[in-house]
Amino acid sequence: MYALGMPGELRVMLAFAAVGLGLSTTKAWAADAPGNTPAESVVAPPPSNLSFIQYGVALAAEIVAFAGPACSDAANPCILGSGGGIVARAGWRSSEAWYVGGAYEMSKQEPHQLYRLALLQQVRAEVRRYFPTGRETSPFLLVGGGVVTYGNEWFPIDTWGPSATLGGGLEVELGGSVLSVSLAYRPIYLRAWEDSSLLSHEAGFAHFVGLEAAVEAQDTL
Secondary structure, rough: HHHHHHHHHHHHHHHHHHHHHHHHHHHHHHHHHHOOOOOOOOOOOOOOOOEEEEEEEEEEEEEEOOOHHHOOOOOOOOOOOEEHHHHHEEEEEEEEEEEEEEEEEEEOOOOOOOOOOOOEEEEEEEEEEEEOOOOOEEEEEEEEEEEEEEEEEOOOOOOEEEEEEEEEEEEEEEOOOOEEEEEEEEEEEOOOEEOOOOOOOOEEEEEEEEEEEEEEEEEEO
């Protein structure tokens, strides 16, 4: 009843104050409501400067994309077919970004009955460049080079030559160990040789596609 006798200016000021109070209360309820909490900014953790010894094993497939001069004679079965095997690997992980190490791979290839047990053996030096994402997964690039031997069983070695590796993959942290998959192109130069069936094979490049699935442990230095 007193408000009816208030001056017009005072009534206007009280009205504005009531509206402002209502708006501020509404904002407070909205901020406290579930699901309306301001989103926290996701900040990637700083890169680790710790060094590791990283080592492990892998299952590998060595797929022949082009056998080259080793199978140039169409009248004879190809002595160098696709196969698979295992890899043992160890190296130095200087940081989250770089790995330098070596690998030994032994794979059984398909010789189309020209060998009893066709073994492709590789010794490689490898460098990986990782691209940390701040999460459990990190993609990487892979380069390498080494020496390859091929023959019936481990010895004697019928042919050998240099190899190169270029590829990439993805690594997943598992807590103290990592799981990685990779795909690589691998050109291999094989010297001319004569197999156990007395068939001659010319020197030249064979082209492989390598696929690996590896489990590796990490020990802090």
